[in-house]
Amino acid sequence: xxxxxxxxxxxxxxxxxxxxxxxxxxxxxxxxxxxxxxxxxxxxxxxxxxxxxxxxxxxxxxxxxxxxxxxxxxxxxxxxxxxxxxxxxxxxxxxxxxxxxxxxxxxxxxxxxxxxxxxxxxxxxxxxxxxxxxxxxxxxxxxxxxxxxxxxxxxxxxxxxxxxxxxxxxxxxxxxxxxxxxxxxxxxxxxxxxxxxxxxxxxxxxxxxxxxxxxxxxxxxxxxxxxxxxxxxxxxxxxxxxxxxxxxxxxxxxxxxxxxxxxxxxxxxxxxxxxx
Amino acid sequence: xxxxxxxxxxxxxxxxxxxxxxxxxxxxxxxxxxxxxxxxxxxxxxxxxxxxxxxxxxxxxxxxxxxxxxxxxxxxxxxxxxxxxxxxxxxxxxxxxxxxxxxxxxxxxxxxxxxxxxxxxxxxxxxxxxxxxxxxxxxxxxxxxxxxxxxxxxxxxxxxxxxxxxxxxxxxxxxxxxxxxxxxxxxxxxxxxxxxxxxxxxxxxxxxxxxxxxxxxxxxxxxxxxxxxxxxxxxxxxxxxxxxxxxxxxxxxxxxxxxxxxxxxxxxxxxxxxxx
Numbered sequence: 001x002x003x004x005x006x007x008x009x010x011x012x013x014x015x016x017x018x019x020x021x022x023x024x025x026x027x028x029x030x031x032x033x034x035x036x037x038x039x040x041x042x043x044x045x046x047x048x049x050x051x052x053x054x055x056x057x058x059x060x061x062x063x064x065x066x067x068x069x070x071x072x073x074x075x076x077x078x079x080x081x082x083x084x085x086x087x088x089x090x091x092x093x094x095x096x097x098x099x100x101x102x103x104x105x106x107x108x109x110x111x112x113x114x115x116x117x118x119x120x121x122x123x124x125x126x127x128x129x130x131x132x133x134x135x136x137x138x139x140x141x142x143x144x145x146x147x148x149x150x151x152x153x154x155x156x157x158x159x160x161x162x163x164x165x166x167x168x169x170x171x172x173x174x175x176x177x178x179x180x181x182x183x184x185x186x187x188x189x190x191x192x193x194x195x196x197x198x199x200x201x202x203x204x205x206x207x208x209x210x211x212x213x214x215x216x217x218x219x220x221x222x223x224x225x226x227x228x229x230x231x232x233x234x235x236x237x238x239x240x241x242x243x244x245x246x247x248x249x250x251x252x253x254x255x256x257x258x259x260x261x262x263x264x265x266x267x268x269x270x271x272x273x274x275x276x
Numbered sequence: 277x278x279x280x281x282x283x284x285x286x287x288x289x290x291x292x293x294x295x296x297x298x299x300x301x302x303x304x305x306x307x308x309x310x311x312x313x314x315x316x317x318x319x320x321x322x323x324x325x326x327x328x329x330x331x332x333x334x335x336x337x338x339x340x341x342x343x344x345x346x347x348x349x350x351x352x353x354x355x356x357x358x359x360x361x362x363x364x365x366x367x368x369x370x371x372x373x374x375x376x377x378x379x380x381x382x383x384x385x386x387x388x389x390x391x392x393x394x395x396x397x398x399x400x401x402x403x404x405x406x407x408x409x410x411x412x413x414x415x416x417x418x419x420x421x422x423x424x425x426x427x428x429x430x431x432x433x434x435x436x437x438x439x440x441x442x443x444x445x446x447x448x449x450x451x452x453x454x455x456x457x458x459x460x461x462x463x464x465x466x467x468x469x470x471x472x473x474x475x476x477x478x479x480x481x482x483x484x485x486x487x488x489x490x491x492x493x494x495x496x497x498x499x500x501x502x503x504x505x506x507x508x509x510x511x512x513x514x515x516x517x518x519x520x521x522x523x524x525x526x527x528x529x530x531x532x533x534x535x536x537x538x539x540x541x542x543x544x545x546x547x548x549x550x551x552x
Contacts, residue, residue, distance in 0.1 A: 217537035239518035
C-alpha cells in the first residue's frame, strides 16, 4: 500500500484485521506516519522508499494523490513483479487507464474508487471500517478475468460494495457527484466567511453544506486539474441556475422556486422525476 | 402551541417530558395529527380551532409557516389573554417584530428561532430531544424583562442554548447561513437530476450537500418570499464565484482554487481567516 493516509491507512488496517490477513507493506515518506502505522498494527512492515514497496508485492495499491500516482507508476514500471496486479484508489479513472495502457500493464491494471472518505487526512484519520458498505467503483478496460476477480473479492472481503463501470462514464459522473459538490461547499463557506460569519453561526443544514469545505487542498488540486475540461462548464451551468433563482426572487415568482424544491424533494426520496 | 408539526410537536413533547410539565394545548387542523399528538402524550389536550388555543394560554407559541403566523397573530389580537406572552419559532424575525409593534403587543412579544430541524415535517417527525444543545436565537425589541426572562428560561429548560440578537442582524445572518445553503442544495440536486444521476450515485460528501434538497417547499415558500430582497443579491454573488472558479479551471490557475480551499479549511477549523 503506497501511501498510508486516510484511504491507504484504512485499507491496510482493514486487510490486517482479516482472519487470514495478508502481509501488508506500507509506504509513507513521513517517519511519524510510519511509526504510527506500525504501532497500530496496520501494516506488517513499513518502508521509507516507495520503490521498495512496489518491488516486492503481488498487489500494489497506490493510495496517494493522482499526480503522485502517475509519477510513481511511471517510475515503477520496471520495479513491479511481472505478475503483480496494479491498482489505486484515485477518484478519477480515465487518466490512469490511459497510463496503464501506455505502460503496457493494461492486462493487470484494475482501478478502484471507493465512494467514502472524510475531510480529515493522514494515518491518524484512518480506520478499519472506512470501506464497510461503501460503493467502490472498479474499472478494468482490458484486465484479465483473474485480476478483475481478485480485486473485486478483495473489496468485497472488506465489506465494501464493488461495482464495475467504464472509466469515461465514471469520470463524467464523478465531476458532478463529487467535484461539483466539493467546490460548491468551498465557495459557500468562502461567501459566509466574507460576510463575517463563523462555522458556528450556521444551523445543521448549513453545517452539512460546509463540511466538505474542510477537505484537503493537496488532494483536490490534482483532481480539479484532471477534471477541469469537464468541470468548468458544469460550474457555469450551476452559476446560471443561481442567477435564474435570483431573478425569480426579484420578480416575486416563488412558484418557480417551489417547483424546483418539489422536483428535488421527489428526486431525493427516489420518486420518479417530474418535468425537466 | 399553535401547530404541532416537527417544530411545534417537538416543543410540546419536550415541555410535557418535564418533571413539572405545564399544561400544553396543541392545535392542528389535521385530525390524524391531533390524534397522534394525544396518543404520544405530547399535549394535555388538542383543539381543532387555533383561536381556542390562543384564547386560553398564558404563553402562545406559533409554530406554523411565517405567512400563517402573520395571519393568525392578526386574527388573534383580541383573543389573547391580556397578559399572555406571544412567541413563535419562525426563522425570520424582522417582519414579526414589526407586526407585534403594529398590534400593540411589543412589550409581550418575544420571537424565537431554534437553529435545528430536519427535512422531514409533521408531528411524526417531532421528538422531545430536538432542541437539546441547539442555539435558539431570541429577539425582543421592546419586551419587558419578565417576559424576556420567561422565554429564555423556557428554552434553557429544554436543554437549548438561548442567545439574544436584534431582529435585523438575525435576518441578515439567516439569509446567508440558512436560506443560501437551502437553495444551493436544491439547485445542486436539480443539476444532478438533470444529468441523470440519482441520490445513490453520490458519495457521502454529495449526500450531505443534497440532504437539504428534501426540505419542505411549503415551509420555504414563505421564508424565501420574506427574504427575497436580501437573498437575491447573495445568490448572484455566489453565481459570480462559480463563474470565477470555472475561469480559473479554464486557464489552468489551480493556485486560485487551492487558495480558496485553504481559506475555507482554516475557516472551518476555527482558525483566523487569511486574506480576503
